[in-house]
Amino acid sequence: MSNVRGSSWFTLPVLAAGLAFLYLPILVLVVSSFNDSRLVTVWGGWSLRWYVSLLDNAPLLDAAWVSIRIAAVSATAATVLGTLAALALSRAGRFRGRTAFAGMVYAPLVMPEVITGLSLLLLFVAIGAERGFWTIAIAHTTLTLCFVTVVVQSRLLTFDRSLEEAAMDLGCPPLRTLLTITLPLIFPAIAAGWMLAFTLSLDDVVLATFASGPGATTLPMRIYSEVRLGVKPEINAISTVMIAIAALAIAAASLFGKLHRIGRQTRRG
Amino acid sequence: MSDIPQTGQDRRRPRRERRLPGSRLLVVIPALWLIVFFLVPFFIVGKISLSQTVIAQPPYLPVFDLAAGFEQLKQDLASLSLDAYGLIASDALYLFSYFKSVQVALIATAILLCIGFPIAYAIARAPRRWQPVLFMLVVLPFWTSFLIRIYAWMNILQRDGLFNQMLLALGIVDTPPAWLASDTAVMIGLVYSYLPFMVLPIYATLERMDETLLEAAADLGAPRWKAFWLVTLPLARPGIVAGMLLCFIPILGEFVIPDLLGSSETAMIGQVLWTEFFSNKDWPVASALAVVLLALLLWPILLYQRAQIRVTEGPR
Numbered sequence: 078m079s080n081v082r083g084s085s086w087f088t089l090p091v092l093a094a095g096l097a098f099l100y101l102p103i104l105v106l107v108v109s110s111f112n113d114s115r116l117v118t119v120w121g122g123w124s125l126r127w128y129v130s131l132l133d134n135a136p137l138l139d140a141a142w143v144s145i146r147i148a149a150v151s152a153t154a155a156t157v158l159g160t161l162a163a164l165a166l167s168r169a170g171r172f173r174g175r176t177a178f179a180g181m182v183y184a185p186l187v188m189p190e191v192i193t194g195l196s197l198l199l200l201f202v203a204i205g206a207e208r209g210f211w212t213i214a215i216a217h218t219t220l221t222l223c224f225v226t227v228v229v230q231s232r233l234l235t236f237d238r239s240l241e242e243a244a245m246d247l248g249c250p251p252l253r254t255l256l257t258i259t260l261p262l263i264f265p266a267i268a269a270g271w272m273l274a275f276t277l278s279l280d281d282v283v284l285a286t287f288a289s290g291p292g293a294t295t296l297p298m299r300i301y302s303e304v305r306l307g308v309k310p311e312i313n314a315i316s317t318v319m320i321a322i323a324a325l326a327i328a329a330a331s332l333f334g335k336l337h338r339i340g341r342q343t344r345r346g
Numbered sequence: 347m348s349d350i351p352q353t354g355q356d357r358r359r360p361r362r363e364r365r366l367p368g369s370r371l372l373v374v375i376p377a378l379w380l381i382v383f384f385l386v387p388f389f390i391v392g393k394i395s396l397s398q399t400v401i402a403q404p405p406y407l408p409v410f411d412l413a414a415g416f417e418q419l420k421q422d423l424a425s426l427s428l429d430a431y432g433l434i435a436s437d438a439l440y441l442f443s444y445f446k447s448v449q450v451a452l453i454a455t456a457i458l459l460c461i462g463f464p465i466a467y468a469i470a471r472a473p474r475r476w477q478p479v480l481f482m483l484v485v486l487p488f489w490t491s492f493l494i495r496i497y498a499w500m501n502i503l504q505r506d507g508l509f510n511q512m513l514l515a516l517g518i519v520d521t522p523p524a525w526l527a528s529d530t531a532v533m534i535g536l537v538y539s540y541l542p543f544m545v546l547p548i549y550a551t552l553e554r555m556d557e558t559l560l561e562a563a564a565d566l567g568a569p570r571w572k573a574f575w576l577v578t579l580p581l582a583r584p585g586i587v588a589g590m591l592l593c594f595i596p597i598l599g600e601f602v603i604p605d606l607l608g609s610s611e612t613a614m615i616g617q618v619l620w621t622e623f624f625s626n627k628d629w630p631v632a633s634a635l636a637v638v639l640l641a642l643l644l645w646p647i648l649l650y651q652r653a654q655i656r657v658t659e660g661p662r
Contacts, residue, residue, distance in 0.1 A: 088468045092480065095465040099487050099541065102498035105508055109501060162376035169373065178373060180651040181380045187592060187650055189599020189643070191616045192636050195623060196387030199633070203390050219383045222376065231658055273489075280491045283601055286624075297493050304497050304606060308504060316494040323490045331482075 103320060110313035127314035137299055137315060144279055144296040147210060151217035152274035158218065159225025159274075160267055164255075166226070167233040185223045193220065194287030201288065208290030216288040217278040224277060225270035232266035233259075265333075272330055276323060388640070395633035396426040406629045430634035440618065440635065444642070447615040450529070450604075451597040454536040458593050459586070461537065462544030466585075467578075469545075470552035481549065488542045496535050496606050503531050503607070531607040536597055544589040547657050551585030552578070584656045591650035595643055615639055 110128075114121030131137065162182050166175070185193060197216050201208055240262070244254045260267075282297040289298065296315075303312055397406040434440045469480045487495060502508045503525040510522035525531050555578065563573035601616035608614070613621070615635065623632035 087464075088472055091464045091468040092472070095461070095468075095541075096483055098461075098538070099484065102495065102502055102538070103487065103490065105502055106494070106498040158376045158379055161372045165372040165376070172373065176655075178377055179655055180648075181377070181384065183651050183654045184647060185380075185384060186654075187595040187647060189596055189601075189616060189639065191599050191601050191619050192391075192640060193384075195619070195632060195636050196391045197383065199390045199394055199629075200383070200387040215383060219379070222379070226376075227654075227658060234658065276489050276491075280493060282493055297491070300493060300497075301602070304493070304500065308497070308501050312497065313501070316491070316497060319494060320490045327486065327489055 106313060107317050107320065110310070110317040112310065112313075115310060127310045128318075130311055131314050131318070134311065136294075137296070137311075140294050140296045140299040141315075143210070143293055147214050147217060147285075147293075147295060148275045148278035151214045151221060151278045152271050154214070154218040155222040155225050155274040156267060156271040159222040159270060160229050160263075162222065162226045163229035163233055164259075167230050168259075182223055182226050185220055186227070190220075190281075190283035194284045197284070198287040208288060209292040212288040212290070213285050213293060213295065216284040217274075217281060220281070220284060221274035221277045224273050225267075228270040228273060229263060229266045232263045236262055268333065269330060272326055276326070279319075391633045391636050394629055395430050395637045396428065397630045397633075398427055398429060399628050399630050430630040431638075433631055434634055434638060440615075443613055443615045443618045444638070446612060447598050448642075450532065450536070450614060451594050451600075454533060454540070454597050455590050455594045457533070457537050458540055458544040459590060462541055462589060463548055463586070465541075466545045466548035466552055469549055470555075477553070484542055484545050484549075492539055493602065495539060496603055499531070499535055499538065500526065500606060503534070526607060527609040529608065529612070532604050535603040535607045536600065539603060540593045540597065543592045547588040547592065547653075548582060548585040550657055551582045555581050584653055588650065588653040588657045591646055591653060595646050595650060598643060599639055 111123050111125070112119075112121055113124035113126060162178075166179055166182070169175075194216070197212075197219070198208075201212050206212055241254055241258050244258050245251065249257070280297060282295075282301045285295045285298055286301075289295070300312060300315065303309060394406055399406060465484065469477060469484070472480055504510075505522055505524055505526070507525075509525065510519075513519045514522060559577050559581075560573050563577050564570075568576070599616045599619075600614060601620055604614045605617055605620075608617075610617075619632050619635045619639070622628045622635060
């Protein structure tokens, strides 16, 4: 094994350069959000003034609240639907139309958002649905359920099937096997899928713009309309807040995963 | 492909056929959802692309109304037209946008492969206990808002931004060049945003690779570059194909990145569609643009679906 690993003259520089490319822009953004100067390119010392002025920005805060509610609703729906799809793809054997079904699940992952957004809007217009909160939630559910499926399915394909088989051999009915064996084992993946769906929904601007009506403006829609006009210190601040929330969520998720694993190990041994 | 070798496969892997009884019912709910909200809308887009533009709400004719009876329906069908497609085919602006989008997507995918493969390879070759951490570090930016990451580049690339200050300080340029509203800026934004999509599938296949194959190659006297070329690359192919398509397809219709970082003179097709729909309120032309874009993407999407099935479910 040692002769194929640890070629560090290649590994280290490549990883360092790659990670620098990924993280430096975010770092620059975070640092400049604490810049006291109104001119975003001149350093005027450390300050929290842009965070304070965020608190007075009612439209931005309203949009953030709309976004959080949409993300919670659509992530929950997408997690249920996506988990069902993942179970069907990995536990239902070969059924008629499986390839077509798999194709339909994977297609929204790559479909350009302008196409998905336009087609959903035309559907909503055709059926006369009132556009707003719920139409955005439906659009986001459709997009994110596919990501949930991929995350949950990869977990279902790697875990030890013999546990399920043992339960069924011992006479456990299928539904009970699903609820007491399979679901607890894939729970970390389901939780990760929910969070991924939540952040994707919180991030989307194209689908939301197509699916929204006059009543509902999401945070990315508002940020987008501001950003189009140029770089602004308030946007740096709200961006940093969102990055901090994402970082906290990831930290919580990995901690949760660790506790989950430790809990299982202590119960077992 | 999956139907023919079935009997032989059953003998080799009998466990795959054990399934939870009744689990086929699970398909119904997500399948219905996707049919209603993903498949059916495409047909509506196709229908409206054949309609005529009018100044009304909604701004197209005919509006099918099944309650109006068969005669009305016949009349409506007769008034379908190919005007929108004729307009697209005759106006160089649209054709140029398609061409430009394909060009940008091809170049970006090539650059992404050149950057993404070494990163995926480096992670897969790093010591085992580092791998989960390195993997997380590549995925992490994907969890922060995409819009914000593009905005971060607007910060850096603006005329008196960090990038130009650096170039000036190093004496590479005398007058700061304008990076924003250029194709270079769009390319940077695309590569930056799509990098995880290239790295993840390639890493997934490399990580699963059986390393004893490389040892065998070395034992049999193959130099490392040859083992890489003859063993590693072919085994990583599903991941490379999936990664390239995972980048190429969405980039072709990308809207946000070229809109924020590019110039409005050389618009990509996603921007043209957006303008037709939101600014010009020409729904039939926007729909026809979407149909043509979808037709361009049909083959790559089918290829991608096959590759994705192979990456998630392993080689068959």
